[in-house]
Structure formats: C-alpha cells, structure tokens
Amino acid sequence: MSVIASNLQAVLARIANACRLAGRAPESVGLLAVSKTWPTDGVLAAAAAGQRVFGESYAQEALTKMTSTRGLGLEWHFIGPLQSNKTRAVAEHFAWVHSIDRAKLAERLSAQRPAGLPPLQVCVQVNVSNEASKSGCRPEEALALCRAVVAQPNLSLRGLMTIPQPTDNVAAQRAAFGRLRQLREDLRQTAGFELDTLSMGMSDDLEAAVAEGATIVRVGTAIFGERTP
Numbered sequence: 211m212s213v214i215a216s217n218l219q220a221v222l223a224r225i226a227n228a229c230r231l232a233g234r235a236p237e238s239v240g241l242l243a244v245s246k247t248w249p250t251d252g253v254l255a256a257a258a259a260g261q262r263v264f265g266e267s268y269a270q271e272a273l274t275k276m277t278s279t280r281g282l283g284l285e286w287h288f289i290g291p292l293q294s295n296k297t298r299a300v301a302e303h304f305a306w307v308h309s310i311d312r313a314k315l316a317e318r319l320s321a322q323r324p325a326g327l328p329p330l331q332v333c334v335q336v337n338v339s340n341e342a343s344k345s346g347c348r349p350e351e352a353l354a355l356c357r358a359v360v361a362q363p364n365l366s367l368r369g370l371m372t373i374p375q376p377t378d379n380v381a382a383q384r385a386a387f388g389r390l391r392q393l394r395e396d397l398r399q400t401a402g403f404e405l406d407t408l409s410m411g412m413s414d415d416l417e418a419a420v421a422e423g424a425t426i427v428r429v430g431t432a433i434f435g436e437r438t439p
C-alpha cells in the first residue's frame with residue numbers, strides 16, 4: 211500500500227472514530243483531500259485508494275492536475291483566497307468554492323459560470339476568531355453575504371466555511387467551530403437558508419470539528435505529508 215493510501219485510511223479512521231464519539235453517522239462527514247502544492251502523482255495515489263474529492267488553493271496549479279486526471283471522475287473544490295480578477299478559471303473548472311468572503315466574488319463567479327454546467331456550489335467563509343489578518347467575512351456580515359449568494363442565478367448556497375486561529379487547546383478549537391455552527395442555526399432561523407454544509411476542520415483539529423457538526427473536513431498534511439514551502 212502506498213504511504214498516501216495508508217495515510218488516507220488513517221484519516222478516514224479518525225473521522226469514523228470522531229463520528230462514533232459524537233453519535234454521528236460516518237457518512238455524514240465528507241473528506242476533502244487538500245492536494246495544494248502536491249504534484250499530480252499524489253492526487254493519482256489518493257484517487258487509486260478511493261478518494262474522489264480534492265481541494266486546491268491555486269487555480270493554475272489545479273488546472274494542471276485536472277487535465278492530467280481527466281477521466282477519473284474527480285471532483286474539485288476551490289478553498290483558497292480568491293482575487294476578483296482571477297475568478298474566471300475557478301468559475302469554469304471547479305464544482306465548489308468554499309472561500310466566498312465578499313459579494314463581488316459571488317457576482318463574478320456566477321456571471322462567469324459557463325452555461326451547461328451545474329450551478330457552482332458555494333460556502334460563505336466566516337472568520338470566527340476575530341483576527342484582523344484572517345480571511346473570511348465577519349459573523350455579522352454573513353447574512354448579507356448569504357443573501358448576495360442566493361441572488362446569483364448560477365450559484366447554489368450550500369453552507370459556511372471557517373479556518374479558525376490554530377490552537378492545540380481542544381476546548382478552544384471546539385468553541386471556534388461551535389461559533390460557526392451557531393451562526394448557521396441563526397441564519398437558518400432568521401432567513402430560512404438551508405445551509406446543509408459546515409466546512410471546517412483540518413489535519414490538526416478535525417476531531418473537534420466533527421464533534422461540532424462538520425459535514426466536510428479539509429485535510430492536506432495528514433494525507434499527503436508536510437508541505438515544503
């Protein structure tokens with residue numbers, strides 16, 4: 211078995227265990243394999259081990275991997291910061307975008323989504339850690355941003371995403387993820403959005419995220435290894 215295949219099994223076992231502890235069905239959490247900075251070989255190894263859904267942060271890098279894995283039926287999610295002038299490649303080639311942090315991105319992605327493709331599935335990224343430097347809208351901006359997304363004909367609003375400030379403290383991890391879950395409840399009640407997706411949890415904190423209701427965890431390092439800068 212390849213290293214990536216055994217890493218993938220270990221991550222799936224962590225997710226299954228976290229689900230068991232939380233009284234959740236293991237199928238209720240999807241694994242997004244974050245292959246950013248890793249070459250196509252890594253994607254191929256994970257795909258051979260059964261992984262179908264991959265996350266990327268750089269559109270050009272992702273396009274290369276998409277081209278060389280065409281025919282494998284892989285699904286690609288864009289998860290990185292997105293400049294307004296770089297939306298076209300994302301609108302044309304990805305199935306999901308997790309990192310919508312302003313209305314202008316939603317407008318451009320919808321306008322550039324090719325006719326004939328299904329709507330782009332999107333999450334609104336929220337900063338739940340109150341750090342000025344981190345991307346994501348402020349929690350109090352999320353309602354307006356969700357409204358801006360649902361007004362777009364070629365986008366489908368699926369949920370919320372967050373990248374909390376990293377911490378080893380499990381209680382602090384859970385508190386941050388809990389804030390995203392609570393925000394989803396508030397948005398459901400005040401505006402009636404469905405929001406079936408909570409995209410939260412990475413290699414170091416996926417257990418806390420699953421405990422707080424994550425439906426997609428985004429895992430890179432634990433599958434592919436340490437990224438070298």
Ligand SMILES: *Cc1c(COP(=O)(O)O)cnc(C)c1O
Nearest residue numbers: 244289412413428429430431432
């Ligand atoms: C890189 C990245 C991940 C994966 O992080 P790991 O710690 O390597 O698991 C998840 N989400 C986003 C948005 C990322 O950029």
